[in-house]
Amino acid sequence: MLEIKNLTHFIGQKKILENVNLSLNEGSVMGLVGINGAGKTTLLRLISGVYTATEGEFLCDGESLTEEGARGKIFFLPDDPYYTIHTTGRSLYQMYKVFYPKMDYEVFDRYMTEFDLDEKKPIRNFSKGMRRQLYVALALAVRPKYLLLDEAFDGLDPLARLAFKKAINKAVEEDGTGVIISSHSLRELEDFCDCYALIDKMTVASSGDIAERVDRYCKFQLAFTNEISDAMFSALPVVSLERNGRFVRIVLEGQQAQMKSMLEALNPAVIEQMPMDFEEMFIHEVEGRGYLK
Amino acid sequence: MKTFGRYLLYRLENSALRTVVFTIISVIITQNTISDCIDHGAVEYNSTGLYILATILGIICTVIPILETMCFKNRRNLDTLYFFPIKRWKMATVHFLSGFIQILFIYSVTFFIAYGYLAANTDYFALGYMPLYYLFSILLGFVMYSFFSFIFGQANTVADGVVMCILWMFVLSIVSAVITGKVVIPYLAAKDRESVIDLSGWGIAYAPINNLTVIFQDIIEVNKDALEYNSQARYAARYISQMYMFFVWGAIGIASAVGYVVAFVKKGAEKAGEISSSLFGYKLLIPIYGYSLLMLFDWLEFDSLDFMVVLIFIAMVIGYIIYRRSFRLKASDLIFTGCGVIAMILGAMF
Numbered sequence: 001m002l003e004i005k006n007l008t009h010f011i012g013q014k015k016i017l018e019n020v021n022l023s024l025n026e027g028s029v030m031g032l033v034g035i036n037g038a039g040k041t042t043l044l045r046l047i048s049g050v051y052t053a054t055e056g057e058f059l060c061d062g063e064s065l066t067e068e069g070a071r072g073k074i075f076f077l078p079d080d081p082y083y084t085i086h087t088t089g090r091s092l093y094q095m096y097k098v099f100y101p102k103m104d105y106e107v108f109d110r111y112m113t114e115f116d117l118d119e120k121k122p123i124r125n126f127s128k129g130m131r132r133q134l135y136v137a138l139a140l141a142v143r144p145k146y147l148l149l150d151e152a153f154d155g156l157d158p159l160a161r162l163a164f165k166k167a168i169n170k171a172v173e174e175d176g177t178g179v180i181i182s183s184h185s186l187r188e189l190e191d192f193c194d195c196y197a198l199i200d201k202m203t204v205a206s207s208g209d210i211a212e213r214v215d216r217y218c219k220f221q222l223a224f225t226n227e228i229s230d231a232m233f234s235a236l237p238v239v240s241l242e243r244n245g246r247f248v249r250i251v252l253e254g255q256q257a258q259m260k261s262m263l264e265a266l267n268p269a270v271i272e273q274m275p276m277d278f279e280e281m282f283i284h285e286v287e288g289r290g291y292l293k
Numbered sequence: 294m295k296t297f298g299r300y301l302l303y304r305l306e307n308s309a310l311r312t313v314v315f316t317i318i319s320v321i322i323t324q325n326t327i328s329d330c331i332d333h334g335a336v337e338y339n340s341t342g343l344y345i346l347a348t349i350l351g352i353i354c355t356v357i358p359i360l361e362t363m364c365f366k367n368r369r370n371l372d373t374l375y376f377f378p379i380k381r382w383k384m385a386t387v388h389f390l391s392g393f394i395q396i397l398f399i400y401s402v403t404f405f406i407a408y409g410y411l412a413a414n415t416d417y418f419a420l421g422y423m424p425l426y427y428l429f430s431i432l433l434g435f436v437m438y439s440f441f442s443f444i445f446g447q448a449n450t451v452a453d454g455v456v457m458c459i460l461w462m463f464v465l466s467i468v469s470a471v472i473t474g475k476v477v478i479p480y481l482a483a484k485d486r487e488s489v490i491d492l493s494g495w496g497i498a499y500a501p502i503n504n505l506t507v508i509f510q511d512i513i514e515v516n517k518d519a520l521e522y523n524s525q526a527r528y529a530a531r532y533i534s535q536m537y538m539f540f541v542w543g544a545i546g547i548a549s550a551v552g553y554v555v556a557f558v559k560k561g562a563e564k565a566g567e568i569s570s571s572l573f574g575y576k577l578l579i580p581i582y583g584y585s586l587l588m589l590f591d592w593l594e595f596d597s598l599d600f601m602v603v604l605i606f607i608a609m610v611i612g613y614i615i616y617r618r619s620f621r622l623k624a625s626d627l628i629f630t631g632c633g634v635i636a637m638i639l640g641a642m643f
Contacts, residue, residue: 048376071378078372098303099377
């Protein structure tokens with residue numbers, strides 16, 4: 001298990017993260033979400049050891065991540081990884097091999113072939129998506145126990161996203177790799193992740209199982225025959241309300257059956273339950289915290 | 294082999310091409326210079342061309358620390374380099390050792406080819422002292438390399454690092470020249486002693502290797518003075534009193550190397566690409582150069598020194614504005630500028 005305990009971090013005089021506590025199980029995929037500047041990348045940099053935390057502890061299977069042995073179990077794929085004008089896939093493989101002696105060339109080669117990338121070509125000529133695929137091939141060849149991916153889907157075309165997700169899923173299923181993935185593509189995360197952590201106001205504002213969290217909300221579309229007002233809904237646990245004449249679209253926090261019966265008590269002519277997804281849940285959560293209004 | 298060893302080997306392999314290119318250039322320059330000296334008749338011309346070896350050592354000890362650690366000045370690079378499972382101090386040490394091994398290789402190949410060439414083509418130099426020069430120069434090379442590694446390591450950007458290295462090269466040059474001209478020489482003249490202490494060259498970072506080379510040129514290039522001493526060994530022995538300086542330089546070299554590693558470990562990746570705020574950077578250099586300029590004007594008996602104090606003060610403030618990339622200076626900048634001005638006024642008074 002990857003654990004973050006009581007993490008607080010300052011950059012200069014500015015507090016970036018405060019009292020963050022988080023854990024990730026093996027074989028689990030966590031979506032790290034939050035608005036721009038929330039501290040997602042900083043958190044990944046802190047876990048991976050790029051930044052040194054001002055306070056707090058990182059444990060990998062009970063061992064401190066300050067130890068080389070524990071650090072060897074994680075792999076961080078930043079948003080825009082390092083390369084020079086001479087860097088090739090091959091030269092990167094050689095560099096990573098220095099630090100991960102058990103790195104598997106066959107796995108690297110297999111993914112390079114699958115992604116249709118030439119390991120001898122300088123990667124300066126690669127698109128951002130191709131570079132990301134190359135680094136994913138490196139990450140999977142390392143066979144890390146925990147994989148940290150920053151802005152994972154950024155720059156990938158739909159086909160590349162599919163290949164990328166397939167490769168990561170394979171690592172999760174076959175090796176039990178635990179993955180933390182930060183992204184703004186929440187629809188992608190919903191397909192891909194089983195849990196999430198929302199970073200807001202310098203800390204983990206909410207976290208847990210994505211499906212469970214989404215199920216806490218329910219969305220309905222209503223139509224009324226009579227004139228209506230917002231006050232009619234004031235007794236309900238409203239998360240969001242959109243009213244257009246006699247038509248209402250409402251998101252409520254609570255059990256679906258209970259919410260439905262509460263709405264039916266308002267005598268709508270039509271009541272229809274609509275699917276709720278992770279992105280909507282995220283928007284409602286951050287709206288509830290005072291953003292986007 | 295452990296990660297440390299593997300990484301060191303990787304660094305050396307990775308810089309092999311650069312090392313070979315530097316070596317070839319160094320050998321060509323050295324050979325041209327030495328053969329030129331010999332062609333002009335070394336005895337009359339009285340030169341082994343030893344200074345070219347010192348110059349090459351000085352250049353590589355300045356350039357290689359920059360090339361070896363410039364990758365740490367870019368935050369994007371650090372995202373990759375710092376997550377590798379190796380302790381930060383080991384990573385710093387690997388880069389330090391790798392750079393020094395490159396210097397050893399370039400300098401040693403250049404030196405021994407030059408030595409062989411001199412031995413094969415001349416018989417009028419005391420070349421037996423060349424290996425001794427090699428050992429001492431390597432020690433001073435280590436000092437220069439450590440010093441520039443430390444200074445470059447203080448910067449957060451490559452450009453700041455290069456500027457800081459250049460400023461530190463000559464940091465006390467004016468001060469030492471002025472002290473020599475204003476204090477030492479008049480004092481010795483008053484005591485009716487011939488001036489033998491010349492501090493004017495000691496303010497630059499290359500002073501130790503320059504001094505060593507002057508001494509060894511004197512010893513190796515046999516001349517009348519040596520003959521008067523009856524033997525080259527006795528002639529060389531007169532320099533023994535200066536050897537204590539090697540302990541001083543050695544201590545500076547070790548302190549710089551330790552300082553480089555400590556700063557590397559302590560400096561957060563967050564600082565890469567930011568304004569360089571080290572105490573050994575502009576904060577200190579701006580007042581030192583301000584004070585040095587005033588000393589120079591004072592020594593040259595420049596008219597209207599008060600006006601110069603104001604001008605230098607303004608120049609220092611501009612220096613801080615350039616350093617901060619902002620008109621909003623920090624309190625520490627004003628304190629350092631104030632210290633510089635007080636030093637200027639005190640210097641002008643005495």
